[in-house]
Amino acid sequence: MGEYEQREEEVALPFDPANTANDGSVIFIGKVRSEWTSRPDCPKNLVQARERGHGAKVEVFEPYLEGLIGLEKFSHAYIVYWMHQARRDLIVQYPRFKDMPTGTFALRSPVRPNPISLAIVKILSIDAKEGIIEIDAIDCLDGTPLLDIKPWFDSVDNVKI
């Protein structure tokens, strides 16, 4: 938690969800495998991750392997993961790239009441027997716990601006 210190003008909740959250529980179904092993080295978003040119993998634990049946029909998927190292109590944050304090729900920061992150990634290959999915890029640390994989649909998930 030490890496996520509270800066001036940032606002913390009067309680810490890390200690009080009990409305539902998650189970880790796998791990994200990336080239990034420390926070300073980790890209800030998927665009940066793609620019740096390393691929990444998603590892699905054994009990869940059958859940991958049919995923090979999709070009892209949502990867949903749990930012287990992030503090959860900052509701207003002041990232260095912003010119004013900004609400957590207007940021993609890992720091949020529920540290759930997501990325839409390109599927490069699937080894359903080993539970390994190769993807084009990811912006989280190696070993980040996996919560879910969802197929991506052009009709539902693409925004026509």
Added chain:
Amino acid sequence: MGEYEQREEEVALPFDPANTANDGSVIFIGKVRSEWTSRPDCPKNLVQARERGHGAKVEVFEPYLEGLIGLEKFSHAYIVYWMHQARRDLIVQYPRFKDMPTGTFALRSPVRPNPISLAIVKILSIDAKEGIIEIDAIDCLDGTPLLDIKPWFDSVDNVKI
């Protein structure tokens, strides 16, 4: 749970995540407000929801209101919600619209180890004082617990096919 009965050729995990999940805990930060009050009436996806033409709202609970500061700069947002009525142990499912049993991670079904759903929606208005966000549509039941709101970025979240 009775509405989600196991069909022939569906596969359940040897354990039920609803009882064994304890890797992390979530906190409900609000509620989705929709026109859909029963599962048979609920649209199956966002495309259906949009076609039926009702708007929807997201209600953010009081402690989290400051988290909305700056969200008005975005045209679209991710709504992340918790499918609290869904069973969690089916890893292969056979929905009526599919011609074969399909892995949970190749489906957008609410039935999954972690019942986290998401939708990319258009923001119509934000009342930050009351914590009400009007959105174009949503495909979940009225009262569905809210986990997160994230800004949507064209550069990161839109797939150029």
